[in-house]
Amino acid sequence: MNHTKSSYDVIISGAGPVGLFLACELALAKCSVLILEKAEDPHLPLKQLPFGIRGLSSPTIEALYRRGLLNELEIHKIIKNPHANTVQGGPRRQAGHFAGIPFHDGDIDTSQWKYRLPSSTETILISEMAELETILSRRTEALGVEIKRGLALTSLEQTADEVTVQAGDQSFRAQWLVGCDGARSIVRKTAGFEFAGTDPEFTGYSAKVDIADPEKLKPGRNPTPTGMYLQSQPGFLIMQDFDGGEFHNSEKPITLEHVQKTIRYISNTDVTIKALHFASTWTDRARQATEYRKERILLAGDAAHIHSPLGGQGLNLGLGDAMNLGWKLAATIQKKAPKGLLDSYHIERYPIGAQVLDWSRAQVAIMKPTPQSRALHAIFHDLLETRDGATYIAGRVWGIHTQYDLGNAHPLVGHSVPNFEFEDGTKIGEQMKDGKGIFLDFNTNTSLKALASEYEDQIKYVSGRAKEQFNLSAALIRPDGIVAWASNEELNEPAFRQAANLWFSK
Template identity: 35%
Template structure:
């Protein structure tokens, strides 16, 4: 017998989200992390895209954001620093929730503790041996080495994933010739502008967000966390960069002067830390050749790394977790339809590929040169066209990849719209338990899935929604043809009650 059903390496947002998804499905994982406790290092600053709605489907959006109501789509977003108007866009998939990564980790730890998840800090995977019935994991801990026998091991341990390296999954891709620097800083209050920008003496107004210039790019953002963030992006090799040495504010000042041509008045951040202070010399864009090898799976940055421009990282990784969680739980419990776990690769790999494509495109559009300047001018015009904005919103939100669920209804394969049933309930509220959900006004005479007997005003006669919020099957026919086949493909033995 295995010691544990699932071991998760990495207690970052993706690993903890997966742990919560597994626990909701009745599988208690063990989460390992090499760090002695949660990292306070500022990394991501928020969530952008479909994952915001998915958090609402778990009852976590309002809890995590403090908002009093459901999320609202964005009126505008950016692509390579160019603003893209989204107001009035039908079925706008772009949502945002500003939250610092350490805060998100703390909240996910609280949620995982409520669900009974065990997190072992100071424990890191040292070796593994995959066998016919599971994987043996060698773990280094504060009291020495231990061995865990598990049904499955999930590597959620970042871009330098030990799990990925141990299992031998290649990580091909590209390293761009760029140097990025980012830090929390203090700036004189009198230079701050009412719209979130900064008046730089000798240069003029530096707006909120990304600004591309002839000698690189600069980022200024006050996210209401006490100190604004200043960053630079420079292109081409820099002989004086020693990536083994930590970034200093003096180095950031020199970089900002090279980009802007003037000194930017910045000082050490005020208040308690730790502040952001990091350099990335050479941005990696890489994707694991496969997300699964036997009883070992990869999640989040262990499966894919890319530029942070546009904020796609947590949207991609947390959606990976919600896609994998219910499939892995069903497999562990023995109730999974044939091939269910394999759909994690077939569904999420193309989404990761799209994110790598669009982030590399954003980096290219940010590079120096008059030709790029003209291209940006043209691209900015295109972004104002509603059809282009709709296409780009789908690309950035991750909603433009339709899963192959074996059903041709227009809703099938997409995240379920924000629907309200004829009895007043919202579909998002019915997915808190992370179970498959069948909505039908008439009784479809099945007993292997949560059934909500209600009508969908303006929608199909019936639909089957997977635990991750994606529509697996829908029909406009009140006799519900195909429901048995859809249940066999996606649900199988998941015995729950009607509501």
């Protein structure tokens, strides 16, 4: 058995987007990180166009922007005009969907989002998994993270001081292990995390095929009495078969004959599949680890929660985990964490994950091929045509409403900080590349700098008048961009210290 290095601060199992982003956060804070990745080739077919397309929501876009990664997304396009359709003579642009029911740009009343500024980043972008992983891999390498590809973690053991993992014939040690190894996480299973939730209603298929008689299938998204099929591009099929997840669970090979039988059944046609290039299945099983931490082992991303890809939130949820966990774990390793900081990861992220699971369950409930679901679907269709309905759904899908329960001292506390724009044109989000906390002083009272400096290199002091600052005088922003404290009054030092001491130590 080989030990390549005596010990790392953190081993991450899985170089998917969540593992890579977490590694960046840890390395930014100067932690030593090893990533073990099972696959030799990061660019599996399902990570490339068109199946690799992912909708990035507001918290993810903000996270990439704040760490200086957003501009590197070359293929990103604002989802403003993917499916223009025409209603009452005017073009309406689809801005997203709920259970396949579209909602439209013009119906969304952004004035209801009080703290979103015009200088904010986009609310939604589309990106490709493969591209996102390439950008994140490049950043991890630049930050000195070691990635070993083609080496799967197979077993683990933890003591009070460290975790030892086995991968191939090698063994590695670290203070902490984070399982970012996806839905079938070995870390989760081996460490005995409970994974609670609900069973699937359907098997979903993503398949690339050659069709002999494509005219037999209708274009667009087609709910049918037995399921749903969609051709996103010629030959790229997505199907939902409400078989209770039976085929997916059987782990049988996905043959051409099976794909043909399924599409014929769902579309009620005799369409012929000539060739099958690749296929993958997924379900709406919705499960979540009841704890995200067991002593020195943590879970993030799909390893911690799974749900159907409807509404496309899994990647965003996982990257949110990584942004929340990175600085807390780094501070713990560097002995700068106040009591309870690391446990706040589960406390904050578990409820957000639970909401996303419920969001996906709600969509399945109205997509089922039953008369009851069809009736509910029609009602939701009408609701999404209303301004309040579209605004509510957009706010949820785009993550605008995400807020941690950090007490209610000020309405901004627990929210992502608005992208305040200073009078010289710079924006607060541009000051977050180094992953430090920020004490934002709008009144440029330089004596407050001393207060921030008590927290040494953990809190940066930034001062200046903003073009729109919602009557705030000062705010404390955590390294993940969440407002920890805010005030409209003259600075109340004890209140500030009390808030700062929850997240930072002197």
